[in-house]
Amino acid sequence: MNPEGSPISRRVREVSPSGIRRFFDLLASMEGVISLGVGEPDFVTPWRIREAGIYSLERGYTSYTSNYGLLELREELASYLAGRYGISYDPHRELLITVGVSEGIDLALRAVLDPGDEVIIHDPSYVSYVPCTVLAGGVFVPVPTNIENDFRVRAQDIEKRITPKTKAILLGYPNNPTGAVMDREELVKIAQVAQRHNLLVISDEVYDRLVYGVEHTCFASLPGMKERTILLSGFSKAYAMTGWRIGYAAAREEIIEAMMKIHQYTMMCAPTMGQMAALEALRAGDADVEQMVAEYDQRRRIMVKGLNDIGLTCFEPRGAFYTFPSIKGTGLSSEEFAERLLLEDKVAVVPGSTFGQCGEGYIRCCYATSLVEIEEALERMARFVKRHQAR
Amino acid sequence: MKEILRILERDARTTPQQIATRTGKSLSQVKRAIKKAEGDRTILKYKTVINWDRVGEEQVWALVEVKVVPQRDVGFDAIAERIYRFPEARSVYLVSGTYDLAVLVVGSTMQEVAGFVSQKLAPLESVQGTVTHFLLKRYKEDGEILGVEERPKRVPLMP
Structure with missing residues (x-):
């Protein structure tokens, strides 16, 4: 037992519970x-991809794969990344198939952080970045982003927070929860900052395919950045494959090997059926992605x-499938509002505060739902806002 | 223009205002585009896909393969026109393969369909022969699956 008499480790106790847990309880008792x-x-995973998963079972692909993941999938991934972003990764040593990007984030942080190392993370950001940093023994340093800059993080704000202990910058764009997309010029500036201060960049680009009217810049494709970047992405969002749990990490050999070391002792390998389905997604899923993106864009x-x-003002999000409207006009906190x-x-x-202090005053609304539901939800929200503004 | 058409093809009841919002175009742009498409027969008509089985309406559908001798100068077009003018012929296609025209025939009874084939289609001068396939069950119509599909439930809240 530790001095506090708790069976739970101090490290885990340090991680605050998810802010939306109690909403689950409320939801459980509600209808409509x-x-x-x-x-x-x-969307349900496109049929051709599901069918490939089923076929892999029929053929008996039910055993472990290499710790790195199926070589065939890594090879396909290497050519995909080369074709899409012009970066070449050695499929044998520089790619690792993970159990979703979630595992990738955990592996990346654990592989590179020593106790007390600092990670600079934009605020708001995806809910797992901060806890995973803490669990890896690191210290997170938030960089505020705000509506004035459409929630894009600025290189100068990152640079101000660099200390001798800073090890890495963690970027998650296109962004969950805001839908913000970084522009290339700012990313180049961030790359220069990373270079100047000898930092790693962990770049979660799981929403890279879901951009609207703008182009996504892969951080690792910037000059000199392949060596510094741990690129994390996956199949969940673009191919509607969240439940399959297939992601990947791309980085230089030394880092991938370190991540694989943790992965082999904790996970062994990503699910084989999912890897087989992901292979089909890469080979033939483009048309499905385009169709889904066109649909998201309309929504x-x-x-x-x-x-x-x-009256819930929001900037025009150019990526992912989230809007991040301000609810400040109602005088409610984002949790109260939600x-x-x-x-x-x-x-x-989802209350914006779930994603960091800078999310307070905002809510995250996902538009990956049917048009009928979106329209009905907007009507209900209009009624709600009207009532609460009148007060 | 294509984006507007795609939206209408999926749901003809989408209003011009809804289309304008979804595409980021102005209402008048959308109205103009639709008017033009209706005018030049890009949009042929608006209709509804109905599962007639649900209301017990008997309908007999048959896919009729028609082998024809093409005619000088007009090829298959003249005979195709002779056939497609019959209201019983719901769709008429020129196809490659072992036969030439695929005709989708609809009637209220099997006799009616058979009668149409034997009395109208088969006797046409340039028709060499027909093979009639009656439809036994419809699984998917115009991209819509007819049976009720189970909709998997999503966790309602997930960061």
Whole structure:
């Protein structure tokens, strides 16, 4: 037992519980809720990909794969990354198939952090970055982002927070929860900062395919950055494969080997069926992705217009499938807003504060849901906002 | 333009205002585009895909393979026109392979369909022969699966 008499380690106790846990309990007892609170596509995985998974079972692909993942998949991935972003990774030594990007984040942080090492993370950011940093013994240093800059992180703000203990910068763009997309010029500046201070960059680009009217820049493709970058991405969002749990990490050999070391002792390998399905996704899934992206784009426009019409102002998000409207006009905190909206008008959204202090005053609304539901949700939210502004 | 058409093809009831929001175009742009498409027969008509089985409406569908002798100058077009003018012929296609025209025939009874084939289609001068396949069950119509599909439930809240 530790001095506090708790069976739980200090490190785990240090991690604060998820802010949305209690919403689950509320939701469990409610009917007729429209959810804009999910972080996944509403599409079912395209049939050709599901069918490939089924076929792999029929053929008996039910054993472990290499710790690195199926070589065939890594080879396909290498050519995919070369074709899409012009970066060449050796499929034998520089790619690792992970159990979703979630595992990739954990592996990357554990592989590179020593106790007390600092990781600079933009705020708001995806919920796992900070806890995984803490669990890896690191210290997270938030960089505020804000609506004035459409929630893009600025190189100068990162640089201000660098100390002798800074080890890495963690970027998650296109961003969950805001939908923000970085532009190339700013990323180049961040690359220069990383170079100047000899830092690693962990870049979570799982939403790279979901951009609207802009181009995604892969951080590792910037000059000199392949050596410094741990590129994390996966199949969940683009191919609607969240439940399959297949992601990947791409980095220089030394880092991938370190990540693989942890992965082989904790995970062995990513699920084989999922890897087989992912292979089909890479080979033949492009048309499906394009179709889904076109669909998200239409919903995005409806959501952005609808929210602005209601008075929940939001900037135009150019990536992922989230809008991040301000709820400051209601005078409610983002948690209060989300809770009352759920209880009074049965729409589930995620409070912005779940994603960091800078998310306070905002809510995350996901538009990866049917048009009918989006329209109904907007009507309910309009009623809600009207009532709460009148007070 | 194509984006507007794709939206209407999937749901003809989408209003111009909804289309404008979804595509980021102005309402008047959308209305103009639709008007033009209707005018030049890009949009042929608006209709509804119905599962007639649900209301017990008997309909007999048959896919009829038609082998024809093409005619000088007009090829298959003249005979195709002779056939597609019959209201019983729901769709008419020129196809490659062992036969030439594929005709989708709809009637209310099997006799009616058989009668149409034997009395109208087969006797046409340039028709060499027909093979009639009656439809036994419809699984998917115009991209829509007819049976009720189970919709997997998602966790309603996930960061």
